Amino acid sequence: MDLQLHDTTALVTGSSAGIGFATAVGLAREGAHVVLNGRDAGRLDAARQRLLDAVPGASIDAVAANVGTADGAEALIAAVPATDILVNNAATFGPQAFADIPDAEWQRHFDSNVMSGVRLSRHYLAGMLERDRGRILFIGSDAAVQPQVDQLHYSVTKAAGLALARGLAELTRGTRVTVNTVLPGPTATEGVTGVLDGLSEQTGLSHDQLVTQLFETNVTSSLLRRLATPDEVANLLVYLASPLAGLTNGAAVRAEGGILRSMI
Ligand SMILES: NC(=O)c1ccc[n+]([C@@H]2O[C@H](COP(=O)([O-])OP(=O)(O)OC[C@H]3O[C@@H](n4cnc5c(N)ncnc54)[C@H](OP(=O)(O)O)[C@@H]3O)[C@@H](O)[C@H]2O)c1
Structure with missing residues (x-):
């Protein structure tokens, strides 16, 4: 299947490792120009090389920036003023008992997992609507709809991301832009x-x-x-990023291996 991603630019936040990296590889394989992002410049360089090894001749840029801060989001936007595909993937997570989570840690989770998507979408969605073409994808989690008590702060931010994505999709009415969330489950x-x-x-x-x-x-x-493997999650993301997925908008699409028992 030709996913028709040639001549597109895809910015994947948090793509020096994990699901973000696998998504960047998948998009590059389909011919997209890919912008990698992560906080650590050394890790980002290594990721660029791994991506070139996986997809020889891939067209890649890499921008080191912390999307969990206003300055970092601004720096990324300055380096990449427009994109056809934005994958809001960067996030922080890890188990911690509710009683032990201080305000600062709640705030860090909100900044990394929610405000990153707010700031980047606020900028990139405008250009997409103007060009009448584009995809914004959020990486959610089964924890967004089934909160995990061992990481409530994370679960709450993923629920917020889900609301944000659905709300942004409402702004795409009548256009060829879509905003969707993919819900992975535990992934290696x-x-x-x-x-x-x-x-x-x-x-x-x-x-x-x-x-x-x-x-x-x-x-x-x-x-x-x-x-799951990161590639298994990335396959769905790459499809949703493509023009072939035009009917899926405002959706939370599962890639969690059947954890969620609700039927729709
Ligand atoms: N893995 C799972 O089981 C699972 C399940 C459900 C949902 N998810 C979601 O999937 C997404 C990716 O998770 P993952 O497991 O692939 O993560 P990961 O393996 O920890 O990789 C995270 C990537 O994001 C970068 N990153 C982290 N914070 C960043 C920030 N503030 N600014 C820029 N880059 C940042 C990291 O590089 P640096 O550290 O160098 O910045 C790294 O490249 C997240 O949204 C996560 O919540 C994961």
Whole structure:
């Protein structure tokens, strides 16, 4: 299938690792010019090289910026004034008991996970509407609709992102611009590996044991019963980023392996 992504520019926030990187690879494979982003310039350089190894000849830019700050979002916008596809992927996450989460940590989650999407969408959506073409994708989570008590701050920000995406979709009425959210479930990314490292240290359990425990005690409704791969999530994102997905707008599309039991 030709996803008709040649001659498009795609900006993927938080794309030096994980789902963002896999999405950047998928988009580049389809011929899009891809803008990588992350906070750490060294990690970003390494990602650019890995992307070139995966897709020789790919057209890539990379902008180091923290999209969880107003200055970082502004710097990214200055470097990339317009894009056809914006993937709001960068986020912070990790388990913490509700009683132990201080205000500053709530604020950090809001800045990284919500305000990043607000600031970037505010800028890029205007250009998309003007050109009558564009895609904004948010990375949500099953936690957006089924809050996880071991990371309530994260869950709340993902719910906010879902409302933001649906609200922005309302602004696209009658145009060929769409705004959608993809809801991944537990996925084997660098970020999740880091969380498992921490839990391993605390509990003495191996990663495999922790993953088994996750499906036996936390996400018991999962039909998949394993971690997804970043590529599996990225496949859906790349499709939704394409002109072929024009009928899907204002939607929360699942890539969570059947954790959510509601029928629609
Ligand atoms: N993995 C899962 O199980 C899972 C499940 C559901 C939803 N999600 C969602 O999927 C998205 C990606 O998660 P992931 O697991 O792929 O993450 P990851 O492996 O931790 O990778 C995160 C990427 O984002 C960058 N990043 C983080 N904060 C940033 C910021 N403020 N500004 C710019 N770049 C930033 C990181 O690079 P630097 O650290 O160098 O900045 C890295 O490239 C997130 O929205 C997450 O909530 C993940």
